[in-house]
Amino acid sequence: VMAEKAGYSHFMQKEIHEQPRAIIDTIRGKFSLEQGTIGGELLEGIQHRIKDFNRIVIVACGTSWHAGLIGKFYIEKFAKIPVEVDIASEFRYRDLVIDDKTLFVAITQSGETADTLSAMRIAKKMGAAVAAVCNVVGSSVSREADSTVYTHAGPEIGVASTKAFTTQVASLFLFALQLAQTKKTMTPDQIRHYLKELVRVPEVIEKTLKHEDYILSLAKKFKDAKDFLYLGRNVNYPIALEGALKLKEISYIHAEGYPAGEMKHGPIALIDENLPVFIICPQSSVYEKIASNVQEVKSRDGIVLAVVTEGDTGLDALADHKIEIPAIAEELSVFPAVVVTQIFSYYVASLLGLDVDQPRNLAKSVTVE
Numbered sequence: 303v304m305a306e307k308a309g310y311s312h313f314m315q316k317e318i319h320e321q322p323r324a325i326i327d328t329i330r331g332k333f334s335l336e337q338g339t340i341g342g343e344l345l346e347g348i349q350h351r352i353k354d355f356n357r358i359v360i361v362a363c364g365t366s367w368h369a370g371l372i373g374k375f376y377i378e379k380f381a382k383i384p385v386e387v388d389i390a391s392e393f394r395y396r397d398l399v400i401d402d403k404t405l406f407v408a409i410t411q412s413g414e415t416a417d418t419l420s421a422m423r424i425a426k427k428m429g430a431a432v433a434a435v436c437n438v439v440g441s442s443v444s445r446e447a448d449s450t451v452y453t454h455a456g457p458e459i460g461v462a463s464t465k466a467f468t469t470q471v472a473s474l475f476l477f478a479l480q481l482a483q484t485k486k487t488m489t490p491d492q493i494r495h496y497l498k499e500l501v502r503v504p505e506v507i508e509k510t511l512k513h514e515d516y517i518l519s520l521a522k523k524f525k526d527a528k529d530f531l532y533l534g535r536n537v538n539y540p541i542a543l544e545g546a547l548k549l550k551e552i553s554y555i556h557a558e559g560y561p562a563g564e565m566k567h568g569p570i571a572l573i574d575e576n577l578p579v580f581i582i583c584p585q586s587s588v589y590e591k592i593a594s595n596v597q598e599v600k601s602r603d604g605i606v607l608a609v610v611t612e613g614d615t616g617l618d619a620l621a622d623h624k625i626e627i628p629a630i631a632e633e634l635s636v637f638p639a640v641v642v643t644q645i646f647s648y649y650v651a652s653l654l655g656l657d658v659d660q661p662r663n664l665a666k667s668v669t670v671e
Protein backbone atom coordinates (compact mmCIF):
# COMPACT_ATOMS: atom_id res chain seq x y z
CA VAL A 303 0.00 0.00 0.00
CA MET A 304 2.88 2.34 0.80
CA ALA A 305 4.15 1.75 -2.74
CA GLU A 306 0.81 2.85 -4.24
CA LYS A 307 1.12 6.01 -2.23
CA ALA A 308 4.60 6.59 -3.65
CA GLY A 309 6.05 7.33 -0.22
CA TYR A 310 3.26 9.70 0.83
CA SER A 311 1.25 9.03 3.97
CA HIS A 312 -2.10 9.34 2.27
CA PHE A 313 -3.50 9.32 -1.25
CA MET A 314 -4.73 12.85 -0.72
CA GLN A 315 -1.20 14.08 -0.05
CA LYS A 316 0.07 12.22 -3.10
CA GLU A 317 -2.72 13.64 -5.24
CA ILE A 318 -2.04 17.18 -4.04
CA HIS A 319 1.55 16.72 -5.20
CA GLU A 320 0.49 15.21 -8.51
CA GLN A 321 -1.29 18.40 -9.56
CA PRO A 322 1.51 19.96 -11.63
CA ARG A 323 1.81 16.74 -13.64
CA ALA A 324 -1.98 16.31 -13.91
CA ILE A 325 -2.36 19.83 -15.29
CA ILE A 326 0.42 19.30 -17.82
CA ASP A 327 -1.33 16.11 -18.97
CA THR A 328 -4.69 17.90 -19.15
CA ILE A 329 -3.61 20.88 -21.25
CA ARG A 330 -1.06 19.08 -23.44
CA GLY A 331 -1.70 19.19 -27.17
CA LYS A 332 -4.75 21.41 -26.90
CA PHE A 333 -3.24 24.71 -28.08
CA SER A 334 -0.46 26.38 -30.00
CA LEU A 335 1.48 29.02 -28.09
CA GLU A 336 3.14 30.38 -31.23
CA GLN A 337 -0.14 30.92 -33.04
CA GLY A 338 -2.24 31.83 -30.01
CA THR A 339 -4.86 29.25 -30.95
CA ILE A 340 -6.75 26.50 -29.17
CA GLY A 341 -7.15 23.13 -30.90
CA GLY A 342 -10.45 21.75 -32.11
CA GLU A 343 -10.78 18.75 -29.83
CA LEU A 344 -12.27 20.67 -26.92
CA LEU A 345 -15.49 21.57 -28.66
CA GLU A 346 -15.76 18.57 -30.95
CA GLY A 347 -19.38 17.62 -31.46
CA ILE A 348 -20.77 21.08 -30.66
CA GLN A 349 -18.53 23.31 -32.80
CA HIS A 350 -21.23 23.83 -35.46
CA ARG A 351 -23.70 25.12 -32.86
CA ILE A 352 -21.48 27.60 -31.05
CA LYS A 353 -22.61 30.70 -32.91
CA ASP A 354 -26.19 29.93 -31.87
CA PHE A 355 -25.64 29.69 -28.12
CA ASN A 356 -26.98 32.67 -26.23
CA ARG A 357 -26.42 31.16 -22.82
CA ILE A 358 -24.39 28.52 -21.02
CA VAL A 359 -25.65 26.57 -18.03
CA ILE A 360 -23.06 24.74 -15.95
CA VAL A 361 -24.31 22.06 -13.59
CA ALA A 362 -22.35 19.98 -11.06
CA CYS A 363 -22.14 18.81 -7.44
CA GLY A 364 -19.64 19.36 -4.65
CA THR A 365 -16.14 20.37 -5.59
CA SER A 366 -17.02 20.14 -9.28
CA TRP A 367 -19.65 22.83 -8.70
CA HIS A 368 -16.89 25.09 -7.35
CA ALA A 369 -14.92 24.52 -10.56
CA GLY A 370 -18.07 25.55 -12.43
CA LEU A 371 -18.29 28.80 -10.49
CA ILE A 372 -14.77 29.63 -11.66
CA GLY A 373 -15.65 28.57 -15.21
CA LYS A 374 -18.35 31.23 -15.23
CA PHE A 375 -15.74 33.95 -14.66
CA TYR A 376 -13.61 32.60 -17.51
CA ILE A 377 -16.41 32.20 -20.04
CA GLU A 378 -18.05 35.55 -19.33
CA LYS A 379 -14.72 37.38 -19.37
CA PHE A 380 -13.27 35.71 -22.46
CA ALA A 381 -16.24 34.70 -24.60
CA LYS A 382 -18.88 37.20 -23.40
CA ILE A 383 -21.58 34.54 -23.15
CA PRO A 384 -23.83 34.72 -20.05
CA VAL A 385 -23.32 31.75 -17.75
CA GLU A 386 -25.41 30.32 -14.96
CA VAL A 387 -23.97 27.79 -12.57
CA ASP A 388 -26.27 25.44 -10.76
CA ILE A 389 -26.18 22.58 -8.32
CA ALA A 390 -27.46 19.46 -10.05
CA SER A 391 -29.94 18.47 -7.33
CA GLU A 392 -31.49 21.95 -7.55
CA PHE A 393 -31.49 22.15 -11.33
CA ARG A 394 -33.28 18.87 -11.85
CA TYR A 395 -36.30 19.68 -9.71
CA ARG A 396 -37.15 23.12 -11.05
CA ASP A 397 -39.13 24.64 -13.86
CA LEU A 398 -36.34 25.29 -16.30
CA VAL A 399 -35.86 27.74 -19.13
CA ILE A 400 -33.71 25.75 -21.54
CA ASP A 401 -33.83 25.49 -25.32
CA ASP A 402 -31.67 24.71 -28.34
CA LYS A 403 -29.77 27.98 -27.87
CA THR A 404 -28.50 26.76 -24.52
CA LEU A 405 -25.18 25.04 -24.06
CA PHE A 406 -25.36 22.81 -21.00
CA VAL A 407 -22.05 21.81 -19.41
CA ALA A 408 -21.88 19.03 -16.82
CA ILE A 409 -18.75 19.00 -14.69
CA THR A 410 -18.08 15.69 -13.02
CA GLN A 411 -14.92 13.89 -12.04
CA SER A 412 -16.51 10.45 -12.01
CA GLY A 413 -19.10 10.94 -14.72
CA GLU A 414 -21.46 8.89 -12.55
CA THR A 415 -22.97 11.34 -10.08
CA ALA A 416 -26.70 10.61 -10.21
CA ASP A 417 -27.97 14.17 -9.91
CA THR A 418 -25.55 15.49 -12.54
CA LEU A 419 -26.40 12.71 -14.97
CA SER A 420 -30.14 13.29 -14.54
CA ALA A 421 -29.73 17.04 -14.95
CA MET A 422 -27.88 16.43 -18.21
CA ARG A 423 -30.60 14.15 -19.52
CA ILE A 424 -33.25 16.77 -18.75
CA ALA A 425 -31.28 19.51 -20.54
CA LYS A 426 -30.74 17.27 -23.55
CA LYS A 427 -34.43 16.43 -23.72
CA MET A 428 -35.22 20.16 -23.72
CA GLY A 429 -33.00 20.68 -26.76
CA ALA A 430 -29.79 21.96 -25.24
CA ALA A 431 -26.41 20.94 -26.61
CA VAL A 432 -24.72 19.01 -23.83
CA ALA A 433 -21.02 19.04 -23.12
CA ALA A 434 -19.12 17.51 -20.23
CA VAL A 435 -15.88 18.05 -18.36
CA CYS A 436 -15.05 14.62 -17.03
CA ASN A 437 -12.16 12.56 -15.74
CA VAL A 438 -13.38 9.07 -16.62
CA VAL A 439 -13.43 7.78 -20.18
CA GLY A 440 -16.47 5.62 -20.82
CA SER A 441 -18.42 6.96 -17.84
CA SER A 442 -22.18 7.51 -18.14
CA VAL A 443 -21.93 11.29 -18.51
CA SER A 444 -19.17 11.15 -21.11
CA ARG A 445 -21.08 8.55 -23.13
CA GLU A 446 -24.26 10.62 -23.22
CA ALA A 447 -22.72 14.05 -23.80
CA ASP A 448 -22.47 15.50 -27.32
CA SER A 449 -18.90 16.53 -26.51
CA THR A 450 -16.56 15.70 -23.62
CA VAL A 451 -13.49 17.54 -22.49
CA TYR A 452 -11.39 15.02 -20.58
CA THR A 453 -9.35 16.07 -17.62
CA HIS A 454 -6.29 13.86 -17.40
CA ALA A 455 -5.97 13.80 -13.63
CA GLY A 456 -5.53 10.03 -13.49
CA PRO A 457 -7.43 8.04 -10.87
CA GLU A 458 -8.28 10.07 -7.78
CA ILE A 459 -8.51 7.85 -4.71
CA GLY A 460 -8.90 10.35 -1.88
CA VAL A 461 -12.57 11.14 -1.33
CA ALA A 462 -11.75 14.83 -0.97
CA SER A 463 -11.15 16.04 -4.50
CA THR A 464 -7.88 17.85 -5.27
CA LYS A 465 -6.28 17.14 -8.65
CA ALA A 466 -9.68 16.50 -10.22
CA PHE A 467 -10.64 20.05 -9.26
CA THR A 468 -7.56 21.81 -10.58
CA THR A 469 -7.65 19.89 -13.86
CA GLN A 470 -11.33 20.83 -14.25
CA VAL A 471 -10.44 24.48 -13.79
CA ALA A 472 -7.58 24.22 -16.31
CA SER A 473 -9.98 22.59 -18.79
CA LEU A 474 -12.59 25.29 -18.29
CA PHE A 475 -9.93 27.94 -18.85
CA LEU A 476 -9.09 26.42 -22.25
CA PHE A 477 -12.77 25.84 -23.00
CA ALA A 478 -13.47 29.54 -22.39
CA LEU A 479 -10.54 30.59 -24.57
CA GLN A 480 -11.75 28.34 -27.35
CA LEU A 481 -15.24 29.80 -27.18
CA ALA A 482 -13.61 33.25 -27.36
CA GLN A 483 -11.58 32.18 -30.39
CA THR A 484 -14.66 30.85 -32.16
CA LYS A 485 -16.75 33.91 -31.30
CA LYS A 486 -13.82 36.24 -32.04
CA THR A 487 -14.16 38.04 -28.75
CA MET A 488 -10.38 37.85 -28.27
CA THR A 489 -7.46 38.33 -30.64
CA PRO A 490 -4.77 35.64 -31.02
CA ASP A 491 -2.41 37.99 -29.12
CA GLN A 492 -4.77 38.17 -26.18
CA ILE A 493 -5.28 34.42 -26.26
CA ARG A 494 -1.51 33.88 -26.42
CA HIS A 495 -1.03 36.05 -23.33
CA TYR A 496 -3.37 33.84 -21.30
CA LEU A 497 -1.91 30.62 -22.71
CA LYS A 498 1.55 31.76 -21.63
CA GLU A 499 0.24 32.24 -18.13
CA LEU A 500 -1.54 28.88 -18.17
CA VAL A 501 1.66 27.00 -19.00
CA ARG A 502 3.23 28.57 -15.89
CA VAL A 503 0.60 27.04 -13.61
CA PRO A 504 2.39 23.70 -12.95
CA GLU A 505 5.56 25.51 -11.87
CA VAL A 506 3.56 27.97 -9.78
CA ILE A 507 1.97 25.02 -7.97
CA GLU A 508 5.41 23.43 -7.44
CA LYS A 509 6.60 26.63 -5.81
CA THR A 510 3.49 26.78 -3.63
CA LEU A 511 4.15 23.21 -2.49
CA LYS A 512 7.52 24.39 -1.16
CA HIS A 513 5.60 26.18 1.59
CA GLU A 514 4.25 22.87 2.87
CA ASP A 515 6.21 22.93 6.12
CA TYR A 516 5.08 26.43 6.92
CA ILE A 517 1.45 25.50 6.22
CA LEU A 518 1.94 22.43 8.46
CA SER A 519 3.05 24.77 11.25
CA LEU A 520 -0.19 26.73 10.82
CA ALA A 521 -2.20 23.50 10.86
CA LYS A 522 -0.56 22.65 14.20
CA LYS A 523 -1.51 26.05 15.56
CA PHE A 524 -5.13 25.96 14.47
CA LYS A 525 -6.13 22.29 14.47
CA ASP A 526 -8.22 22.70 17.63
CA ALA A 527 -10.26 25.66 16.40
CA LYS A 528 -14.01 25.00 16.38
CA ASP A 529 -14.91 27.14 13.40
CA PHE A 530 -13.22 28.70 10.41
CA LEU A 531 -14.24 31.37 7.98
CA TYR A 532 -12.85 31.48 4.42
CA LEU A 533 -13.19 34.66 2.39
CA GLY A 534 -12.42 35.54 -1.20
CA ARG A 535 -13.69 37.78 -3.96
CA ASN A 536 -14.23 37.47 -7.66
CA VAL A 537 -12.49 34.43 -9.10
CA ASN A 538 -11.21 33.50 -5.64
CA TYR A 539 -14.64 33.50 -4.05
CA PRO A 540 -15.16 29.88 -5.20
CA ILE A 541 -11.77 29.11 -3.64
CA ALA A 542 -13.14 30.32 -0.30
CA LEU A 543 -16.03 27.86 -0.75
CA GLU A 544 -13.66 25.07 -1.75
CA GLY A 545 -11.23 25.77 1.10
CA ALA A 546 -14.07 25.58 3.62
CA LEU A 547 -15.51 22.43 2.03
CA LYS A 548 -12.15 20.66 2.08
CA LEU A 549 -11.69 21.43 5.79
CA LYS A 550 -15.20 20.24 6.67
CA GLU A 551 -14.92 17.05 4.63
CA ILE A 552 -11.77 15.66 6.18
CA SER A 553 -11.25 17.40 9.52
CA TYR A 554 -14.93 17.62 10.59
CA ILE A 555 -14.32 21.21 11.67
CA HIS A 556 -17.11 23.60 10.85
CA ALA A 557 -16.03 26.04 8.18
CA GLU A 558 -17.88 28.55 6.10
CA GLY A 559 -16.81 30.02 2.77
CA TYR A 560 -18.15 33.44 1.88
CA PRO A 561 -17.73 36.20 -0.67
CA ALA A 562 -15.73 38.73 1.34
CA GLY A 563 -17.95 41.68 0.48
CA GLU A 564 -20.98 39.85 1.81
CA MET A 565 -19.40 39.25 5.22
CA LYS A 566 -20.94 42.42 6.61
CA HIS A 567 -24.39 40.94 6.01
CA GLY A 568 -23.97 38.12 8.47
CA PRO A 569 -20.75 36.23 9.17
CA ILE A 570 -19.12 39.34 10.62
CA ALA A 571 -21.20 38.64 13.72
CA LEU A 572 -19.16 35.48 14.28
CA ILE A 573 -15.81 37.19 14.42
CA ASP A 574 -13.96 37.25 17.72
CA GLU A 575 -10.47 36.43 18.95
CA ASN A 576 -11.11 32.69 18.56
CA LEU A 577 -12.08 32.72 14.91
CA PRO A 578 -9.39 31.96 12.32
CA VAL A 579 -10.24 33.65 9.03
CA PHE A 580 -8.55 32.47 5.86
CA ILE A 581 -8.50 35.32 3.37
CA ILE A 582 -7.51 34.73 -0.23
CA CYS A 583 -6.03 38.05 -1.32
CA PRO A 584 -3.48 37.80 -4.12
CA GLN A 585 -2.70 40.89 -6.22
CA SER A 586 -5.77 41.41 -8.36
CA SER A 587 -8.38 43.87 -9.56
CA VAL A 588 -10.14 43.49 -6.19
CA TYR A 589 -7.06 43.66 -3.96
CA GLU A 590 -8.02 46.99 -2.35
CA LYS A 591 -11.52 45.71 -1.70
CA ILE A 592 -10.37 42.57 0.00
CA ALA A 593 -7.73 44.49 1.95
CA SER A 594 -10.55 46.46 3.51
CA ASN A 595 -12.26 43.19 4.46
CA VAL A 596 -9.04 42.11 6.16
CA GLN A 597 -9.21 45.36 8.13
CA GLU A 598 -12.81 44.61 9.12
CA VAL A 599 -11.83 41.17 10.42
CA LYS A 600 -8.82 42.51 12.30
CA SER A 601 -10.70 45.33 13.97
CA ARG A 602 -12.99 42.66 15.48
CA ASP A 603 -9.99 40.70 16.75
CA GLY A 604 -10.33 37.84 14.27
CA ILE A 605 -7.21 35.85 13.45
CA VAL A 606 -6.18 36.58 9.87
CA LEU A 607 -4.45 33.98 7.73
CA ALA A 608 -3.80 35.82 4.49
CA VAL A 609 -2.89 34.17 1.21
CA VAL A 610 -0.94 36.88 -0.63
CA THR A 611 1.30 37.29 -3.66
CA GLU A 612 5.01 36.78 -3.00
CA GLY A 613 6.64 39.99 -1.91
CA ASP A 614 3.38 41.76 -1.09
CA THR A 615 3.82 43.54 2.22
CA GLY A 616 0.60 45.54 1.99
CA LEU A 617 -1.23 43.42 4.56
CA ASP A 618 1.66 42.82 6.97
CA ALA A 619 0.24 45.11 9.61
CA LEU A 620 -3.11 43.29 9.57
CA ALA A 621 -2.34 39.65 8.87
CA ASP A 622 -1.44 37.38 11.78
CA HIS A 623 -0.04 34.86 9.34
CA LYS A 624 0.77 35.26 5.71
CA ILE A 625 1.15 32.50 3.16
CA GLU A 626 2.83 33.52 -0.06
CA ILE A 627 1.94 32.30 -3.52
CA PRO A 628 3.82 33.12 -6.74
CA ALA A 629 2.59 35.94 -8.95
CA ILE A 630 0.44 34.86 -11.89
CA ALA A 631 -2.47 36.28 -13.89
CA GLU A 632 -5.35 37.02 -11.54
CA GLU A 633 -7.62 34.50 -13.29
CA LEU A 634 -5.11 31.74 -12.56
CA SER A 635 -4.29 32.69 -8.97
CA VAL A 636 -7.00 30.19 -8.02
CA PHE A 637 -4.50 27.38 -8.59
CA PRO A 638 -1.86 28.26 -6.00
CA ALA A 639 -4.58 29.58 -3.66
CA VAL A 640 -6.54 26.34 -3.64
CA VAL A 641 -3.35 24.32 -3.16
CA VAL A 642 -2.66 26.27 0.05
CA THR A 643 -6.12 25.40 1.36
CA GLN A 644 -5.75 21.74 0.33
CA ILE A 645 -2.46 21.37 2.20
CA PHE A 646 -3.85 23.14 5.25
CA SER A 647 -6.93 20.88 5.41
CA TYR A 648 -4.82 17.81 4.80
CA TYR A 649 -2.53 18.55 7.73
CA VAL A 650 -5.29 19.56 10.11
CA ALA A 651 -7.08 16.25 9.45
CA SER A 652 -3.96 14.15 9.67
CA LEU A 653 -2.79 15.87 12.87
CA LEU A 654 -6.22 15.10 14.34
CA GLY A 655 -5.59 11.45 13.45
CA LEU A 656 -8.56 11.22 11.11
CA ASP A 657 -9.03 8.98 8.11
CA VAL A 658 -8.01 11.53 5.51
CA ASP A 659 -8.68 9.40 2.44
CA GLN A 660 -11.98 7.91 3.64
CA PRO A 661 -13.76 10.53 5.71
CA ARG A 662 -16.87 9.41 7.57
CA ASN A 663 -20.26 9.65 5.84
CA LEU A 664 -18.80 10.65 2.48
CA ALA A 665 -18.53 8.71 -0.77
CA LYS A 666 -16.16 9.28 -3.66
CA SER A 667 -18.98 9.07 -6.13
CA VAL A 668 -22.63 9.52 -5.23
CA THR A 669 -24.51 7.32 -7.70
CA VAL A 670 -27.81 7.39 -5.84
CA GLU A 671 -30.05 10.36 -5.23
Ligand code: G6P
Binds near residue numbers: 366411413415
Ligand atom coordinates in the same frame (compact mmCIF):
# COMPACT_ATOMS: atom_id res chain seq x y z
C1 G6P B 1 -18.83 13.50 -3.95
C2 G6P B 1 -17.33 13.59 -3.73
C3 G6P B 1 -16.84 15.00 -4.06
C4 G6P B 1 -17.24 15.39 -5.47
C5 G6P B 1 -18.75 15.21 -5.69
C6 G6P B 1 -19.11 15.33 -7.16
O1 G6P B 1 -19.49 14.28 -3.02
O2 G6P B 1 -17.02 13.28 -2.39
O3 G6P B 1 -15.43 15.08 -3.95
O4 G6P B 1 -16.89 16.72 -5.71
O5 G6P B 1 -19.17 13.92 -5.27
O6 G6P B 1 -18.51 14.26 -7.85
P1 G6P B 1 -18.26 14.24 -9.38
O7 G6P B 1 -17.67 12.88 -9.65
O8 G6P B 1 -19.58 14.42 -10.05
O9 G6P B 1 -17.31 15.33 -9.70
